[in-house]
Amino acid sequence: MARTAVPGRLGQEGAGTGLRWRVATLVERRAENATASTLVLDVAGWPGHLAGQHVDVRLTAEDGYSAQRSYSLASAPGGQYVEITVQRVADGEVSPYLVDQLAVGDPVELRGPVGGWFVWQPGGTRPVLLIGGGSGVVPLMAMIRARRETADSTPFRLLHSVRSPAEGYYAAELTSGDPGLATDFLYTRTSPDGWPRRPGRIRQEDITAFAWPPQTEPMCYVCGPTGFVETTANLLVDLGHDPDRIRTERFGPSGG
């Protein structure tokens, strides 16, 4: 893990100012599946971001109590609005409000972008392998969108593991046929009728069947729940991928 990462946008707003909290207004909400929605936010003075970065969201109650959580950005850099995709966590404090309650026109506070490691920028030379578990596909989607927006020709492959077809994300967009992007899905509980793969968690043969072989030296981005990322990153190392080319982002079962 050499310290040669893409510089983050953090701290570039001038010495001493740091990352300011900004007021974001909900412009639109799109349901992705039964438990997750994409929030389209208008953020005054948004400084821009890199695909893969996240933001901190802060909610404040009338008595001044506040709660913060981090969410990956789903939108490509450079758009008019900023999008996050939030999965409702059972018993969560912040996510149920964002998914179910925040109304168009309502304000939330947000600061970022945060994180300069789990990012992809157009213009690289390595093929890119994206492996996401559940809502872990969100920052990977930002990378796919960044690639499309810039008409970048880097070969991309996305392997997305979800419990069932009903629990997919961005399904129509992911199968719309971006040139140079191959997408495949793993179902852990329920597969569509006639799906060739038996339902189950990610296995080595899933990766050998679909991923770039290690000899092509892809950049690998793995995001999802802890167990999924731990398993997948270990499988990639077992297959001969250099750990220095595997970047991970994990979220625990907590969050919320």
Add this chain to the structure above:
Amino acid sequence: MGVVSPGFHGRPRESSRRLPPGQYETHDFPVLSAGPTPRIDREDWEFTVTTETGDRHSWNWAELTSLPSESPTLDLHCVTKWSKFDTSWQGVSLDVLLTGVETAADFVMVSSYGGYTTNLPLEDLLDGQAWIAYGYEGDDIPPEHGGPARLLVPHLYFWKSAKWVHGMRLLTGDEPGFWESLGYHDYGDPWREQRYQGD
């Protein structure tokens, strides 16, 4: 006070004196790492302190675990907002490890197997504030949580508590580590909410 989000009530206001600003309590133990979990054989494990003059002090696994150990119970605060209370560890205080080390350095760069680094003032590792831990909740530290051995500096955000710790360089000047060079705060005091540069 921030902008009020209409209809947001939040969780019941429990006694939160142990919770730094912007944090919430979790009972899980989430994992945060920038890459795969490195594979480290205890037979080959080594921890080396290198002083600013190049003197090296090394401990292998048997040497580390034969030193006097402590069993602190600690609250952990991760910059990603979760805090976990009352975790129990076993490890060797840095006071013990640094006892025979001659140095005039003020800063430390901690390094890990796998290439991770993080920087701290030396004084934050002394006086009972930091350990090289090799036990968690009465067992070995699981690899994804930094085993076989990790640094513990619980009064700073948890990214300073380097997993898979391998060594420390004592430095006369401060240098940024891995996350510190990617926009995270140089010091990382959770009670002052020093998450990012400029906080």
